Amino acid sequence: MKNILVTGGNGQLGQSLQNLANAYPQFNLLFTDYQDLDITDAEALAAYFSARQIDACINCAAYTAVDKAEGDEDNAFLLNFQAVLSLAEICAQHNAQLLHVSTDYVFSGKQNVPYTEKDDTDPDSIYGASKVRGEAAAIGYNPDTIVIRTSWLYSEYAVNFAKRMQELMREKQELNVVFDQAGTPTYAGDLAKVILDILQYKAVNPDAALGGIYHYSNEGVTSWFDFAVAIKEMTGATTAVYPVTSDKYKTLAKRPAYSVLNKEKIKSTFGITIPYWRDSLAKCLKNK
Ligand SMILES: NC(=O)C1=CN([C@@H]2O[C@H](COP(=O)(O)OP(=O)(O)OC[C@H]3O[C@@H](n4cnc5c(N)ncnc54)[C@H](OP(=O)(O)O)[C@@H]3O)[C@@H](O)[C@H]2O)C=CC1
Numbered sequence: 001m002k003n004i005l006v007t008g009g010n011g012q013l014g015q016s017l018q019n020l021a022n023a024y025p026q027f028n029l030l031f032t033d034y035q036d037l038d039i040t041d042a043e044a045l046a047a048y049f050s051a052r053q054i055d056a057c058i059n060c061a062a063y064t065a066v067d068k069a070e071g072d073e074d075n076a077f078l079l080n081f082q083a084v085l086s087l088a089e090i091c092a093q094h095n096a097q098l099l100h101v102s103t104d105y106v107f108s109g110k111q112n113v114p115y116t117e118k119d120d121t122d123p124d125s126i127y128g129a130s131k132v133r134g135e136a137a138a139i140g141y142n143p144d145t146i147v148i149r150t151s152w153l154y155s156e157y158a159v160n161f162a163k164r165m166q167e168l169m170r171e172k173q174e175l176n177v178v179f180d181q182a183g184t185p186t187y188a189g190d191l192a193k194v195i196l197d198i199l200q201y202k203a204v205n206p207d208a209a210l211g212g213i214y215h216y217s218n219e220g221v222t223s224w225f226d227f228a229v230a231i232k233e234m235t236g237a238t239t240a241v242y243p244v245t246s247d248k249y250k251t252l253a254k255r256p257a258y259s260v261l262n263k264e265k266i267k268s269t270f271g272i273t274i275p276y277w278r279d280s281l282a283k284c285l286k287n288k
């Protein structure tokens, strides 16, 4: 049985992994969050790894408050960069596979065709910049590290756009939502399954050179406005949802105008098929 450490285990991806743990009896998933394992504390990481055999680590811990990060750069970089470097070091020392998660916000969105793993990063936000440094630290320290870049993550858990929309639709008669930012929502339950399937693939192909960046989101393309309208329709909410341009919905951090991810690499490497975003949204809303 493989021992797999999950950091940030109470976040939305962490809870989605908890939900799937029983379906992967070959893995002993060790869920931690910052109360029991603060990944910014290198000594605590060293002690944790020394006390038990860790075969792989899924890093779900992150600073994900995109607007707050604009005024809190040091803490965003501490968690999204320095702590990732510490994790990469400790995983390399203990021969543990590190699987790290990153974001479409590493791109500015100037492109108008789906981003591949080979495209240059050019983040416009502190959050995006801190995640770029984290990716480079993880892979730079250990080229075997697998980094999955995902986008617009939502789930039944923690804080996310889909949950926020449902709350706002209960509270408000009308909502304005931006329609000039295009991307793809990703159901955290789908991402959690892919992560565990990749670790299973690695377990049966221990010598395969799999390190590097992979893009993963659900299939399809939409805008935050259309995502909100889909949530409204699927939940039967009566709130009026109006499309607005980004200059009419001011935020501290600039978001990419286009952040659709090309997923050919992850599909061909691991032989996976990916659900369409609307189908996964319907599944998530049914589960809540
Ligand atoms: N959310 C999104 O839309 C997207 C997320 N991603 C990436 O996916 C990954 C998972 O995101 P998601 O599940 O949404 O994130 P969440 O913010 O839901 O979860 C992050 C978790 O990390 C915990 N945490 C905070 N500080 C520490 C620390 N020092 N040590 C250990 N744990 C800590 C948080 O605890 P607490 O809440 O108590 O602070 C929280 O439980 C991240 O790498 C994120 O950048 C990528 C694209 C989209």
Ligand SMILES: Cc1cn([C@H]2C[C@H](O)[C@@H](COP(=O)(O)OP(=O)(O)O[C@H]3O[C@@H](C)C(=O)[C@@H](O)[C@H]3O)O2)c(=O)[nH]c1=O
Residues within 6 Å of the ligand: 064, 065, 066, 067, 102, 103, 104, 105, 150, 151, 152, 153, 160, 161, 164, 168, 175, 176, 177, 178, 181, 224, 249, 251, 255
């Ligand atoms: C709540 C709300 C948001 N918006 C806009 C703001 C923003 O441009 C867009 C998305 O809103 P949010 O701020 O909720 O989402 P945001 O925090 O930008 O989501 C991002 O989180 C990080 C962690 C990621 O890695 C990204 O992939 C992405 O999922 O929708 C509206 O137009 N109307 C609204 O009522």
